[in-house]
Amino acid sequence: MGRSERAALTRLARPGMTVVEVGSNLGLYSVLLSRLVGSRGRVLAFEPDPSLVALLRLSGEANGCGNLAIHAQALGRERGRLMLHTLAVNSGDNHLGDGGGRLLRRSVEVEVVTLDEVAPGLVPDLVKIDVQGWELQVLRGMTQLIERCPQLTVY
DSSP: OOHHHHHHHHHHOOTTOEEEEESOTTSHHHHHHHHHHTTTOEEEEEOOOHHHHHHHHHHHHHTTOTTEEEEOOEEOSSOEEEEEEEETTOGGGOEESSOSOOTTEEEEEEEEEOHHHHSTTOOOSEEEEOOTTOHHHHHHTTHHHHHHOTTOEEO
């Protein structure tokens, strides 16, 4: 886990907050965020890679993250299905749509939804997005949320 990112999230996430994590990967930050928001808070984690979702669930259970809700979906600007191109040697370099080269990658079709549609009444305090260049698509799918939550912090 990157020291500077951990420090930033520790400054931003507080007990009782609702946090959305987009691109949860193995769940290192999901567990950290779960601990930071505590039992009065909650973390909604979005990860489309089925292999990583399984590990994320195990990590959440092993770390007692009862406030962690895992969504096996990608977020984007519209509902649909896209190919997720994964790199076996670096799960942090998965890409939706164009895989940025196919060498050493496997592809899996995943569901894409908008944050506005899956959580229409959600009022999060913090949204953390780390999706390898897909960030703008995620933001386009949460315009209603952004309008509804003027104090929202996006990291």
